[in-house]
Amino acid sequence: MKKRLLALLAVVTAFAAAAEATGPASTVVAGMVFCDQCKDGARGLFDYPLYGARVAIQCGGGDTPLTVRESNTNWFGGFSIRMDGSPDMNRCTARVVQGTGHCGAAASGAPRELTLAFRMLGLALYTVPPLLSQPEEAMDMCPGHERQRRPPSLFSPPLAPTPAPAPPLPTPFWRRRPRRLPPIWRRPPTLPQEQPQPQPSSRPVPPPAASACTYDKWAAPEHSCHWKVVTPNTTVAMAFGPLAGQRYGSELTLREALEGRGDMYRTLLREATAALLNAYYNAPGGAFLYPTTASVIDHMNGALLSSTQRVLIEGARFRRANGGGGGPDGRTRLPCDLAPCAPARR
Incomplete structure (x- = not known):
């Protein structure tokens, strides 16, 4: 359900950009960028929409594709790029060329192909799967995350093996100190005290109920x-x-x-x-x-x-x-648990 909502937000952003077009025909490319904090190449629980990331639309394929348009993401991680005319964008891709803040390693994000969503009344809308931008290191709370040590450089000299320490020599018996036993601590005698027995409650304390207010x-x-x-x-x-x-x-x-x-x-x-x-x-x-x-x-x-x-x-x-409908059993009405606020001190 959350993925469907994010896709709807991206489509609405594309429509808003297309509404401002003044030419007879226009093409819009819409999508979203997320910060892949676990560096697993897929959207997860800890990923969030990335604001201010730079996205490029590239066409032509090969090792050096041609960059057609570039745009930055908004506060919700979405972007929409409008172009005049109706070119064929089926062989074009979108990728993150510059991340922001914590997720600045944008080179790790793979390009995603564009898909034609619809074409009507001179407007063509292309969508792209979520783009990812990764940080330098994965977050510690990610599942299966283990900090790996950096491999030694090829040009660094090999480290000499550390010699094992020599075993200590035994102490002569005439220098050994006699062992002393720890002192015995004894508590002073105390009189037994009667412990108050808890009285059983006649009515169980009900758990706090939920609240619903108009x-x-x-x-x-x-x-x-x-x-x-x-x-x-x-x-x-x-x-x-x-x-x-x-x-x-x-x-x-x-x-x-x-x-x-x-x-x-x-x-x-x-x-x-x-x-x-x-x-x-x-x-x-x-x-x-x-x-x-x-x-x-x-x-x-x-x-x-x-x-x-x-x-x-x-x-x-x-x-x-x-109004309180939808209680634990579907029939009990929930009360409104809003106590009046204390007045501010002068």
């Missing part, structure tokens, strides 16, 4: 201290991705999103924002209907890419989850 609870000022990871001033585009930013604008904040009503898309954003805050507030994999924040973002973007009926259905599901 949008008006999260919008109240006395509950502002319970916001996690995101803040009321975080933009919708930063919280839900570029697809939501294209729909609702790049300056709309989460505080303003909780006030949306009167339109089914604003209602969807309001309920999705409350569900995102509930997912951040609860432990991952808990009793909340959406156990992770990625599932909330995935359903939100899926509704924006579908029909109006899907928008209404997802908005109703978000509203049911925020």
Whole structure:
């Protein structure tokens, strides 16, 4: 599901670049770059999208291919390169020519071939599998990682073998010191004390339940201290991705999103924002209907890419989850566990 979401984000970025084209026909190449921290040549758990990497489109093949276009990746690791006309890019490849920061060893990334996604109305979209840029050394937390010693240089002289130390000579018996036994430490006698016996509790202590709160609870000022990871001033585009930013604008904040009503898309954003805050507030994999924040973002973007009926259905599901629906057994309603914040000291 995560791979599908990243692919959708790359396609949306390509569409946004193609919309700015003024010529009759144009070609767009879109993809993403990841930092391969484990240096295993594949996307893993510790890999993340790489910002500012330099990607080149090369054609012609051979040892010295011709570089057609170059571009840098955005904050989400995606890139889109637009070219006028409709050239045939089936024999072209994309590769990372310059990494950034920790993942600067871009020469280790292999080139990937371009694939034609669709061609219509004078617009041709080519996609490329995820590109990788590797660091100098693999991360210590990677599975099966072992630090290897550097091989000796061919021009360095061979090291002389270290002679084994000579065994120590035995000490003469007239110089040996007599062995002394360690002193015996004895504790003073203590009177036995009666240990209090724990009284059995008549009622078992129930485990803490999950929490589900509606949008008006999260919008109240006395509950502002319970916001996690995101803040009321975080933009919708930063919280839900570029697809939501294209729909609702790049300056709309989460505080303003909780006030949306009167339109089914604003209602969807309001309920999705409350569900995102509930997912951040609860432990991952808990009793909340959406156990992770990625599932909330995935359903939100899926509704924006579908029909109006899907928008209404997802908005109703978000509203049911925020109202406490979807408990451990599917029937128990979850309470709203938001205590009022303490007033600030003057």
